[in-house]
Ligand SMILES: [Zn+2]
Ligand SMILES: [Zn+2]
């Protein structure tokens with residue numbers, strides 16, 4: 001026969017998600033449920049990587065987006081030393097346009113403060129500007145082709161399949177990919 005002491009806390013029914021600290025939220029999308037911490041930079045983020053369907057290329061996972069589409073995630077995955085913002089390897093690893101994209105897109109917690117400037121990428125056929133981060137395009141050698149030119153090219157190939165021609169034929173009309181400083185053996189001095 002024991003009398004419980006006054007003031008003893010009545011056990012609360014469980015139900016409210018435990019461990020949800022108030023104010024904690026994904027710093028990318030603001031959700032407050034199912035959170036984790038990024039490995040690369042220790043920020044709070046949705047634990048949602050399983051939302052991603054393999055090969056869907058969807059951008060519906062904060063966790064994956066940060067890991068795959070930011071310099072922070074890349075830098076960490078490649079085990080570069082130091083801060084990604086000052087990392088020379090990251091800088092040379094990507095074309096400037098993509099470097100800037102990966103360093104400033106909405107999947108970043110912190111962005112590059114002074115992103116380098118770059119020349120827009122243009123289609124080698126029609127000269128249209130291609131946004132490498134968002135537009136469809138194809139690449140051949142150092143050339144880029146916009147989505148519609150790539151498609152036309154593909155249609156051509158599908159329409160009449162040329163018999164075993166190696167790639168390289170069908171150069172676009174405006175083939176002006178001459179690079180400065182690449183003069184070929186014009187006035188090669190012969191040793192006497
Ligand atoms: Zn999120
Ligand atoms: Zn990070």
Ligand SMILES: [Zn+2]
Nearest residue numbers: 075080087090
């Ligand atoms: Zn790096």
Ligand SMILES: [Zn+2]
Nearest residue numbers: 123126146149
């Ligand atoms: Zn084009």
